[in-house]
Amino acid sequence: MFGYLVRRIATSLAILFAVSFAVYAIFALLPFDPAALTCGKNCNNPAIIEANRIRLGYDIPFWQQYIVFLGGLFAGRNFGEGAAAIHCPAPSLGYSFNQHECVTTLIGRALPVTASLAIGAMILWLIVGITLGVVAARFRGRSADTASTIFVLIGTSLPTFLTGLLLLVFVVIKWKIIPFPSGNYTPLLENPFEWAQILFLPWVTLAFASAALYTRFVRNAVIETLSEDFIRTARAKGLSEKVILRKHTLRAALAPIATMAGLDFAGLLGGAILTEKVFNLPGLGRLSLSAVIEYDLPIIVGTTLLSAAIVITMNLIVDVLYALIDPRVRVAS
């Protein structure tokens, strides 16, 4: 297991390195002049543009830029010289001249918002999805199963922004149960109650579609597992249906669900753009979206790299988890 982990981490680092180069190359080779973009849309002062080009380090060849970028990741980086220099400490992902802040600082502020949103939503959709899926499978063909099918249809066909808007209209505006989202975010440790109040509707919105999808997957996985020969063996032993469902069926049925949940979670951590936009949450999705609109290249490079790193890490975690759940994977690795 240890050797396997070391090998997997080494591969992950190699992939991350390749991704960083690819991302940097794509943005460096785009037909935009990042230096020109830094001085505003109607800027036509070549002196300022040239000065910014040197300050941001866009005056050197592309491969040198990449090496400086990598160096900044490990050692931090200065933009400009002398008293006017701006220092972005390691891990530096660059400096955004639109927002006048280091990209790492911006991400550091947005990531907890997205993480809070993603973790809460995932817990919610896993609880609902697994419970409903198991109940539907257990009472297959009966009214509970039909009800879950209706939920699945609604959940998968309602787009996220519509769910979010409907919740806003009814829960916030009509019934006034929760105050209108102000666009401010309260960290969990500062005020847990406010934190939960701000995030509750976004959680529900984000979890709704996934819960429906997971209900369907869990239902099918449980039904499929219940027809396995080893379940018949468990019945022949004289085990109760409760033990058969909880111990013999769920572990086998939920193994693929764990993989799915890990990857979905990684995708969400990159930013839940629609939900963040609808509920005005200052998360990674909103940061990326505004960066794309404003051609803020350092932020785009930074958030893309972060998403890639998260996906690669979650993949690793999922694989280790799978090996813990399924002994056959352990031996093969």
Added chain:
Amino acid sequence: MSLLEVADLSVQFRTPDGIVKAVDGVSFKVDRGETLAIVGESGSGKTVTNLAIMGLLPNKIANISGSAKLDTGGGSVDLLKIPSSDLRKIRGRDVAMIFQDPMSALHPYYTIGHQIIEAHQVHNQCSEEDSAKRAIELLELVGISDASKRLNAFPHQFSGGMRQRVMIAMALVNNPKVLIADEPTTALDVTVQAQIMKLLADLQKELGMAMILITHDLGVVAGSADRINVMYAGKIVESADVFELFANPQMPYTHGLLASIPRVDRPQLQRLETIPGQPPSLISLPAGCAFAPRCSRKSEVSGSACDLTMPALVEVSTGHSSRCHLVGSVIK
């Protein structure tokens, strides 16, 4: 009474295409220490018969009637009538079952030790250590060396034959009165088949339990069965002592099965006999004898009795009954 007495057992499945009569009026008895073989083609109802006795058929789609009385030592119980919670206490303790495919019958995520211990713990109030001791004892009994270490092995670390041994150990962990073996060697190599059959025969003698051996291979039962029930289209068509059945088959179907066994003492160039045609659909069974469309001796019966009436299971000699209009005239 006998240890297990099955009387007039019928199983019907409701399917979208109609009602499937998988088992139709099957009766048999098994005594302590006896091996009863149930032989027939795929779909003849032999597995369904035993799954019904074990209560392992989905009761949503299966309609079961008849009785299966088991002598538990403290009086007889009808396995088909008792509530499922009571049946669960009998399953795995008094009646155990081993299945056709050992590759899929064991849970892939749990160690074999865990699975055997679990089978013991359901029916016994004892510590896990005691159950582990019992598991080791059983693994040694079925011929798995280094048993205490193997407890921590997972099924995928075993070969097919070894897995079937584990299944047998698991089935025997509670000293069952009846062991139902559903084609226990079908999925295994020929050399391993012989080992497993010998193991089952030895264990049965040692433990004195009754065994119901389900198979489609008459060659497999020749060496180990006491009695044979031949099933066709959900009915028992012939039932006899093993020597009597091989020497003196009364039903043309049994005769065909016997003739289709390859034998080394036959002339090399002689073709192996086959039974032409297919078993009938269990949804629309013919009015007469279900075997009539494939029967080579139909013409010997006067009139069209074979097509019109189902022959009764009649006793030909002591302990030998057959279901054929030709009964009495020995088939050669």
